[in-house]
Amino acid sequence: MIFSTSTTHALRALAHLAAHRGDGAVLGRDLAREVHLPAPYLAKVLAVLARAGVLSASRGVRGGYRLARAPEGIALIEVVEPLEGKRVHPGCLLQPDQPCSEERSCSAHAAWSEAKRAFSKFLETTTLADIRDGAGGAGPVVRGRARGAGPGRAPEGGKARGRGAAGAASRPRNPSRRFRDRARTRLVGDP
Secondary structure: OOOOHHHHHHHHHHHHHHHOHHHOOEOHHHHHHHOOOOHHHHHHHHHHHHHOOOEEEEOOOOOEEEEOOOHHHOEHHHHHHHHHHHHHOOOOOOOOOOOOOOOOOOOOHHHHHHHHHHHHHHHHHOEHHHHHHHHHOOOOEEOOEEOOOEOOEOOOOOOOOOOHHHHHHHOOOOHHHHHHHHHHHHHHHOO
């Protein structure tokens, strides 16, 4: 993975805001629900971006989060840098604590500097408008399945696999509990 989880979540949330920009301010909890993220976690990420000037946050009846500028005017580097810090501009591949330079180049310098240049160019030239179209889909896919799908939960349009809710009813109860319940019934039912 290139970015931290926080940065990935921020990009998803901002792509969603860019796609729905005309709708006005969006409450943090509503945004979290739309992009399938925990609200407290997303609130911390959005607060960092608001301090960086990427978002504007307001309180009150019409409060919420909105992009500080048009999506076409916000480069991805502006989103990534506040969350990633100096990791956005990596140093030498073989000696990460050293700056990557022509005069003190390592054996990977030629290939690594080209990759770094392409990565930097991508972040500087790609805007939220460029990635917003992917935000309107059916939701994120996590490890090859739709979020919410899994044992006992049916993905949209599909059947549940595993025991699920129907399997829970057919499962035998805890034997010790069953005997305890029978004993209570006898005691209560006896004259």
